[in-house]
Amino acid sequence: MSLASNIFRTSLGRKYLMALSGAGLFGFVVVHMLGNLTIFAGPAAINQYAAKLHSMGPLLWIARLGLLMMVGIHIWTAIKLASENKRARQFQYEGTIEPVDIHRKNDIVSRYAARTMIYSGLIIAAFAFYHLAHYTWKVPQINGLDADFETFYVHEEDNGEKQITAYTTAMPIGEGAEGENAVDVYRMVTTGFGVWWISIFYVISIGLLCIHLSHGLSAMFQSLGFKTKASQKLINRFACTAAWLLFAGYVSVPISILLGFVK
Amino acid sequence: MNLKLRVWRQDNAEEAGGFEEYEALDISPDMSFLEMLDVVNEDIIADGEEPIAFDSDCREGICGTCSMVINGVPHGGQQGTTACQLHMRHFSDGDTIVIEPWRATAFPVHRDLIVDRTSFERIQQAGGFISVRTGSVPDANATPVPKEDSDLAMDAAQCIGCGACVAACKNASAMLFVAAKVSHLSLMPQGQPERTRRAFSMVNQMDEEGFGNCTVTGSCEAVCPKEISLDFIARMNREYGRALLKKGCS
Amino acid sequence: MATKKKKNIPKAKAVKKTSRRSKLILDSKIPDGPIAEKWDKHRFNLKLVNPANKRKYEVIVVGSGLAGASAAASLGELGYNVKCFCYQDSPRRAHSIAAQGGINAAKNYQNDGDSAYRLFYDTVKGGDYRSREANVYRLAQVSVDIIDQCAAQGVPFAREYGGLLANRSFGGAQVSRTFYARGQTGQQLLLGAYSSLNRQISLGKVEMHTRSEMLDVVIVDGHAKGIVVRNMITGEISRHSAHAVVLATGGYGNVFFLSTNAMGCNVTAAYRAYKRGACFANPCFTQIHPTCIPVSGDHQSKLTLMSESLRNDGRVWVPKDKKIAEKIRKGEVKPNDIADKDRDYFLERKYPSFGNLVPRDVASRNAKEVCDEGRSVVSSGLGVYLDFADAIKRMGENTVRERYGNLFDMYEKITGSNAYQNPMTIYPAVHYTMGGLWVDYNLMSNLPGLFAIGEANFSDHGANRLGASALMQGLADGYFVLPYTIGQYLAENGIDNRPSIDDTAFSNVQEQVESRIDTLLTINGERTPTSFHRELGKVMWDKCGMARNKKGLEEALRKIPKLRKEFWQNLSVPGENAALNQSLEHAGRVADFLEFGELMCRDALQREESCGGHFREEHQTPEGEAKRNDDNFSYVSAWEHKGEKKIPQLHKESLVYDEVKMTQRSYK
Structure with missing residues (x-):
């Protein structure tokens, strides 16, 4: 068999793919959370962060493509492995x-986490799709509000005379355009999570993600062959701690918004 | 004591099976689980019926022949114990015991509780050996083996090939078995020349047999009568990664 | 039923009717010359098969234990086409796997003065001078190659920190020459042989047939040329022809029903060969292991052995007084409540210098003796104490745990009793059979083309096997003896000397096998195969077990035919042949044990001496020790089948000792 088929067509090769793509996605999840947390530093910080990301142009697209590929590989291997698993054991x-x-x-x-990886994974995938539609593609029909996030922009330049503060002053609805003006992420997030049921859905999904990670992070070391009885405790503790930290970090945003700490 | 058994009965691989109920009366706590089945079988034969077919041979926990799932757990769930070494004193009067064969697509049922484990054979034939010809070998002490490596290899080599790991795994994965075999040989200096080849061929054969994949749930380790560690699966993954790198670089 | 059976018999006879056998001469073919040079010289004189011709030869190997797997693999490597058969679902499960202790080899790695000669000497002496010198010397010679071979296969032998092989000492030797792999040397060595076998299977040189039971051997023109086999899944009977047939089918300990053998171990292959004309040698030589877990009730299906090493620190005792023993049996008194002065440490008392470490046969016999006196400590009446209380006092529980932890765990698993707190109970059990098919120096039986290796033959252990020698012999035969010697027979007889399976000899044997199966299935009696087996086992154990006497053996010789008669009239085997049918498998094996048991008793009766595992109560020293009769019994008794209901003929191969001087063993 060729190298490629030894990777893509064997159980262990696919486990490698799953572990490596999982590791990449974990990296994304961490960075994304750190970005989210800038909301606590006020509107300027998060909007500026968003603007910086957007200004990266082709690099952003490469990152997005890479991410997409990892998601693709992760889901493809997961479905492939799960269907093989099902076939391997038809009787309960x-x-x-x-x-x-x-x-x-x-x-x-x-x-529980180990037994339900495929289910938690698929639900997370569905949530991620919704989350993209919600905040990235800004589909107005699903945000539970009359507002259209497509219209949320901020002034980027500090113009003391007109009392405009950069990245914090919203542009009136109708002004501003995609690609020309910075998006008012702060307003979008605070408005978006102001809808209680969306926040609850978000919290539940993040919870599932963290359950998924609590097993996935430790299994990743196993699949890549780094786990031993000696390091196992440490690895499991790392997985568990990372999962809780991520949960706390992500969930702090909607909770703070709902409770009115962030306006 | 008296027990009720719910036992899987199936005439052969083609026909569908089902559960039958039997009474096990006057069971002594000193009997082994299989001796209890022997007693039940004697009664079944006396009634002119065909006895429950089950595999067993050495009955001292080393040949790996016995294979049955007792109350949902392969070998019954006494730590480090095969079904043949499990004794009835662990059960109480009036218990209902459910007895089923190993369940895995790669282990089709031959009859009742007897399954076909030749898939394990083929995996080992694919590469579970060191190619030495009889006689053409160096003196045994010509190749020193560090005690730590030898001990670790022995931990893996203890595998009795019973298949409980597959039976316990929700994915019917044979990783623990294959890992034990791959690790044993890759830990010995004698196994080095074929290390890469072995990792590929055994893993490929394992896949071909239709075993599931490892989702690191750890049930295999928990039911293994020789308590073989999950570490060896990590080691096999590492071996496989090493083999991929070697192949990629060559 | 009876008529059907009768119909079956004359056919069997017809096949074997040759005048050749009445003048049977057993030629051991031992080469001339000094003992140390015999094997080398012989190897040089053996005919060789041209490498290009090897692939034109077919060899059948029955059994896949240490001897069978190593032979099949080695023959495959040489280029022969091999068919290997085993009744297990994998060759790796053969009962060699259960050997715990280790394997002897005269490596002298410990620099303690070991040599092939010393191993040879110990083995001949340990066998109580009833083995063949030349064979034993060869065994000792090739023992060193076995360790090399196994290490190269990746067997994880115990090592020292320097990476070199570790040794331990074992009974019957004063040097450390036993190699081991934790408590599972047998499994590790078998896995090594199995891996070599697997390699040959993958290369297409060995065709492996698992779950296949050999039911008969086919003789064509006086040569063994094939076998008839039942597929244990489908019941299909098939014929297989070859240039030679190798039996590596193990021992017959299960004739006792309860033994440390695996459930499936049986005598059928060897016994069928015997009925086709091969001589059966020394069937009465069986080894009893002293430290097994006692029988707990009628339900018992097999016995479990615990390593002999336990006797290093445990003390064997029973109460001095029968009445106290009875109270213990009833559970009225606990062993720990019995004062030291009321205990009888009988081995220490009778053998002050060896104490609890006397050889297997002596320890076993003494345990039986005290139990016969009514001083047993288990309710069945068969068990003595092995007490670690003093050892724990002396070196602490932790040290005891370190040394014997796994054995104590196993003991607790089986008996439910904690041996750190209460003394263990032990009793001897049948463990190994030294007897087997008669073979010459080439390991070929008196039937040309039929070879027997491993426990299935008789040659190397005499009347008693030393610990850690069974593994050595199995592998020696399979790796380093048979692959050479079989070439001689093959070269002599040529490539064309392999009949087709359509030959009438094959169809006759198949017919007989099928009709026998039919008979077993249609008796429709009341008793299960197990119940007959258990009853036979009891007779054998009582009359032909640890101690034998004329009266008992004669009684057994009356009882067994009666039981056999009942078997053929009152057996119940449900189901059919064309399916997996474990009762049928068992019934066929029991049928052969029922005939074989008689042969064993006959052999024990004719051997009017005590030697090794064979203890005739009439022949003992005033102190109750075994008393050999070298003048009259220094021979191998080889039995030739003369037909159903006829008394088999005894042939004697005299044993000549040029090297070792015969002495009486003493352990006082």
């Missing part, structure tokens, strides 16, 4: 798991 046991050493039940029944 009738006996409920009741080991003779009953205290070992928890070892034998695998962790």
Whole structure:
């Protein structure tokens, strides 16, 4: 078999792909969260950050493409592996798991996160799609508001005379255009998460993402062959801590908005 | 004690199977689980019926022949114990015990609780060996093996090939088995020349047999009668990565 | 039923009717010359098969344990086309796997004065001077190659920190020559042989047939030329022809029903060969292992052995008083409550210098003796204590745990009792059979073309096998003896000497096999194969077990034919042949055990001496030790089948000892 088929067509090769794409996506999730957190530094910070990203032009598109590819590989391998898994085990046991050493039940029944990776993953994918539609493509019909995020822009230049502060002063609705003016991310986010059910959906999805990561982050080390009994504890702790930190970081935004800490 | 058994009965690979209920009466706590089945079978034969077919041979936990899922757990769930070494004192009077064969597409049922594990054979035939010809070998002490490596190789080599790992895995993955074999040979200096080739051929054969993939749930390690560690799966992944790099660079 | 059976028998006879066998001479073909040069010289004199011609030869190997797998792999490597058969679902599961202790080899890695000669000497002496010198010397010679071979296969032997191989000492030797891989040397060596076998399977040189049971051997013009096999999944009976047939089918310990053998171990292959004309040698030589877990009840299906090493620190005892023993059996008194003065440490008392470390046969017999006196400590009446209380006091529980932890765990798993707190109970059990098919120096039986290797032959262990020698012999035969010696027979007989499976000899044998299966299935009696097996086992154990006497053996010789008669009239085997049918498999094996048991008793009866594992109560020293009779019994008894209901004929191969001086063993 060729190198490519040894990677793409074997179980272990695909696990490598899954682990590496997962690692990339984890990196994205971390950076994205750090970006989100700039909201607590006020509108200027987050809008400026967004503007900087947008100004990168082709680089941004390369990053986006890379991200898309990773998502594609991650989902493709996941579906491929899951369907193989299903085929490999078509019968379920009738006996409920009741080991003779009953205290070992928890070892034998695998962790919830591990058992449900494909489901949490697919729901996260659906959420990510919605999230893109919500804030990136700005489809007005799904934001639960009368507002159209497409119209949220800010002034970029500091013009003391007209009392305009850069990146914080909203342009009136109708003014500003895609590509020419900076997007008022701050307003978009605070308005967007002002809708309680959207925030709840968001929190739940982030929760699933973190459950997914709590297993995925440790399994990644296993798939790449870095895990040993000695490092296992450390790796599991890292996965768990990272998942909780991400959860806290992401969820702090909608909660703060709903509770009125961020206006 | 008296027990109720729900046992999977199936005439052969083609026909559909189903559960049958049996009474196991006057069971002594000193019996092994398989001896309990022997007793039940004697009664079944006395009734002119065909006994429950199940695999067993050495009955001392080393040949890896016995294979049954007891109450949802391969080998019954006593730590580091095969079904043949499990004793009835772990059950109580009046219990209902569900007994099923290993469930995996790569392990089709031959009859009742007996499954076909020749897929394991083919994986090992694909590369689970060191190519040495009888007689054409150096003195055993000509190649020193660090004790740590040898001990670790022995940890892997303890695998008895029973297939409980596959049976326990929700994906019917054979990774723990293949990992034990790959690790054992790759840890020994004698296994180095064929290291890359072996990793590819055994993994490919494993895939071909229709085993599932590892989702690192750890059930395999928990039911393994020889308590083979999940570490070896990581080691096999590493071996495979190494093989990919070697192939990519060559 | 009876008529059907009768119909079956004359056919069997017809096939074997030759005048050749009445004048049977057993020629051991031992080469001349000094013992150390015999094998080299012989190897040089053996005919060779041209490499290009090897692929035109077919060899059948039955059994895939250490001997079978190593032979099949080595023959495949040489270029022969091999068909290998085993009843297990994988060659790796053969019962060689259960050997715990280790494998002997005269490597002298410990620099303690070991040599091939010393290993040879120990083995002949350990075998109580009933083995063939030349064969044993060869065994000792090739033992060193085995370790090299296995290490090269990647067997993870125990190592020292420097990376070199570690050794331990074992019973019957004063040097450390035993190589081991934790407590599972047998499994690791078998996995090594199995991996070589796998390589040959993948190369297409060996065709492996698993879950296949050999039911008969086919003789064409006096030569073994094939076998008839039942596929255990489909019931299909098939014929296989070859230039030579190798039996590596293990021992017959299961004739006792309860033994440390695997459930499937059986005598069928060897016994069928015997009925076709091969001589069966020394069937009464069986080895009893002293430290097994006692029988817990009638349901018991097999016995579990615990390493002999336990006797290094455990003390064997029973109460002095029968009445106390009875109270223990009833559970009224606990062993720990019995004062030291009321205990009888019988091995230490009788053998002050060896104490608890006397050889296997001596320890076993003494345990039986005290139990026969009514001083047993388990309710079945068969068990003595092996007490670690003193060892724990002396070196602490942790040290004991370090040394024997896994054995204590296993003991607890099986008995439910904690041996750190209560003494273990142990009792001897059948473990290994030294007897087997008679073979010459080339490992060929008296039937040309039929070879027997490993435990299935008789040659190397005499009347008693030393620990860690079974693995050595199996691999020696398979790797380093048979691959050479089989060439002689093949070269002599030529490529054309392989009949087609359409030959009438094949169809006759298949017919007989099928009609026998039919008979088993249509008796429609009341009793299961297991119940007959258990009953036979009890007779064998009582009359032909650890201690034998004329009266008992004669009684057994009356009982067994009766039981056999009942078997053929009152057996119940449900199901059909054309499916996986475990009762049928078992019934066929029990049928052969029922005949073989008689042969064993006959052999034990004619051997009017005590030697090794064979203890005749009439022949003991005043102190109760085994008393050999070298003048009259220094021979191999080889039994020739003379037909159904006829008494088999005894042939004697006298044993000549040029190298080793015969002495009486003493462990006082």
